[in-house]
Structure formats: structure tokens, C-alpha cells
Amino acid sequence: MNFWRNIAKPIIGLSPMDGVTDASFRFIAAKYGPPDVTVTEFVNVEAALYAPHTLIRDLAYSEIERPVVAQIYGHTPELFYKVAHVIGELGFDGLDINMGCPVKTVASKGSGAGLILKPELAQSIIRAARQGIEDWSAGQTLDDLSLKPALIQGVRELNRRRFDRETSRARRAIPVSVKTRLGYDDVVVETWIQTLLEEKPAAITLHGRTLKQQYKGSADWDAIARAVEIAKNSDTLILGNGDLRDMADVYRRVCETHVDGVLIGRAAQGEPWIFRAKEHVKQALRSQCGEMIHDVPVSLAERFSVMLEHSAHFAGHTQIHSFVGMRKHLAWYCKGTRGAAELRAQMVRVKDIDEVAALLRAYAESLGAAFAANYPPTSPEPHTLRP
């Protein structure tokens, strides 16, 4: 069951962003985009041993996100094997291994982009994750793995909420993919891609920078194109990633590099509807007419209404997140509005959805906008993680 193959190319998905693409943001992106695929924030496999509640918290998702992929990171193959069972049991459509995180605390331990320096370990991790998925799909249960009882309970609870039953609906061998960078200090994409291809991942997403670059400079799409060339006779899809600002950028990069798809990260911050225009790209590529690419405009009224809906969804998870985590999203949503700086300064101090609604109403009234009467909404029902 390789969902990657069922998506019309180019695949245009939401890139995982720790602290950003949580369950609420992904719900909103899926509702107002949707992207072709969503990926969770990365989750440390060690959490299975030491902090099962964080693993469960970060692996919550809603049905409308499908296909939805769980991203994990670490440096211990045995833990990838075990967590692969958890991901299968939770009903994810795919498992992605992070081999690109440049953060010192991650990479210095040999996880994330640190794995670029340890190709054999990287290969063992892919094999362990795939074996975990295969054994789970063949019938092995979480109880067979001596996992923490809190982890098993957490999985059952999440499944009960989503499926109305404790176990996943069907056991299927979901695809394993990798997200990585061009190299550690230097670009070594040619050898690194070969190493990964030996393990036949379903897809590789390449962020066009090295670890050393972090987020500096520009993404090197020529290097991504070289990876596409190397992988062209394999069954692995190559997705490009880095600095895509809008669908016109996506169209250009797909034409130039022939990637099978892209993941969009920062451009979706405060713009979850960016994916609305993805069909324009697919259509333009079919008809070879780049002039068809334009982003779908979003009215101020809709922007504000999404801000409230996102806040309500987020607030529905206050047992998981404090509302503080919503502030950055609210600030991003202000981008491009008149007097954005002032509105943003107010949004980064809000404590709850009532304050958000009051600020939006005052702002809309100051513009004389008729939709000011919509705020606060009659009753913002907190959303649950159910579809």
C-alpha cells in the first residue's frame, strides 16, 4: 500500500515543522488547502522509552489529513523497529525518517542530519523501521514488544477517539520514506542518495541545503536535480524542498528539476490555504502553460474566520498545549493586513480565543468592515481530533 504512488504528480505536500505543524495546524491546512500529504512534526523514538505521553501527543491527527505520515528521528535501530509498530497501529499512511534536522542537540547525537555522516547506521535504521512495519502488518502486536504500558494505553486511547475501537482498522505495510539534506558540511548528494537508494525508500525529500548551512543562503535546486537524475531508474520518488514561496515557484522548480513533488514549509505559515492552488500547477504541467499559475486570493473575512477556527481547534487541546503556542500562528496570519505590525504585536500577547475574537472585531470595526459583527462567533465549539 504505497500511497505516494497514488498521488497525481507533482506531489505538493506540507513539510514537517517542529512547533508549527501540530495536529491543529495540519487540520486547518487540510481543511483549507488541502496539501497532497501531511507530515507530523518529528518525534523522537527515545520517547517510547522515556516519555510515552509526548510520543502520543505528537502523533495525534485527524482523518481529513490523509494521507498522513508520521515522522520520527533517533539513532537506535531497535527503537525505530518498535515505534514503527506504534505508527502502524495508529493508522498512519506512511512512516518518514528524519535525516535532515541540523539542530545541535539532535545531530551531535548522530540523529537527524548526523546520520549523513553514518551511512551504515542510516541504512540499518531504514531496515529496522521497515521490518517493524512488516512484522506489525503480519500480526505482531504492541504487547509482544515489552513497550511501556503508558504507551500502549495511549495508542489505544487515540484509536478509540478516532476509530471508536482500540486497534487500527487494517494492518497494511505502509511505505517508509526519508527526509534529508544535501550533506553535512559539504554537498555529498550523489553518494548520499546512492546510499539511501540501496534501501529502496518509497520517497526521499531533499532539502536543498547542507547541515552546515542550516537555513542560510539559498536552497540548491541544481543539486536536487542531480539527485533526481541518480534516482531516475529506481522506484524511489524524489521530492524537492527549500525556499518555495508560492505555486509559481513550485511550477518553475518542477519544470527545471523534474522532481516527483515538493514539500512546502515556511510559506505555509499563516497561509495554510497556499495548497488551494496546487491543482493549477498540475493542470499547467499537463498543458505546459505556466501562465495558468496563480495563487487563490483569500479575503480578510476568511483569513479572520480561519484564525478563529484554528484558535478554537488549538484551544480544544489545552490539555496538550498552552494557548501560548497559538500566538506565533496568529502573528503569521496578520502578514499582509493593513497595520499588520500593530495587530501582530497584540496577537503575540493573547491568552485565549475570546481575546483573539475581541482583537479581530476591533480591527474589522476600525476598517468599517461588515464582518466585524461576526466576532466573537456565536459559539466557537472546540474541535476535537475526530474528523
Ligand SMILES: Cc1cc2nc3c(=O)[nH]c(=O)nc-3n(C[C@H](O)[C@H](O)[C@H](O)COP(=O)(O)O)c2cc1C
Ligand atoms: C520551525 C521549523 C521546524 C522544522 N521542523 C522540522 C521537522 O520536525 N522535521 C523535518 O523534517 N524538517 C523540519 N523543518 C524543515 C522543513 O521541513 C523544511 O525542510 C525547511 O523549512 C525548508 O523548506 P521551506 O523553505 O519550504 O521552509 C523545520 C523547519 C522549520 C522552519
